[in-house]
Amino acid sequence: MMKLTKLIVAVATSIISLTSCQKEVPAITTPTPSKKQLLTAKVWIVDEVKETQNGTSVTLYKRGAANNTDDFSLVRNQYKNDGSIVWRDEFGDEGNDGQWELLNNDTQLKLSWPIANMSVTVHDVTVTANSFSYKLIAAPGIYTTWKFIPQP
Secondary structure, eight states: OHHHHHHHHHHHHHHHHHHHOOOOOOOOOOOOOOHHHHHHTSEEEEEEEEEEETTEEEEEEETTOSSOSSOOTTOEEEEOTTSEEEEEOTTSOEEEEEEEEEETTTTEEEEEEGGGTEEEEEEEEEEOSSOEEEEEEEETTEEEEEEEEEOO
């Protein structure tokens, strides 16, 4: 009788263990988007422009502010996967003849307009799902920081 009781307890314990254990479901991981994927996913509008000279910054433009030195409210940039840029400037002029390229481990961005024979490389490029910024360096200690947000 004792052997039968031990057998029943062992079987019952095994059944309980097997039915109560759940298999681990692997976590679903979403790959982190690259800077290129983030940059090309939105149309970007200017949120803020600051000029810095030898450590002193002046805000030239802040979206929605009444006292802006410059007006960049019309500016729109759409970076395409093929390396082209669809743009609108501060005067409302539009085009699709711009070109872009991420450089130096995606920390720099080369912006070009071949038809105007113009090209510039900007530095400290950061891109997230909700912001994009870079520094346009004019000279040592003198630069303009451009901050963009997605077009609503």
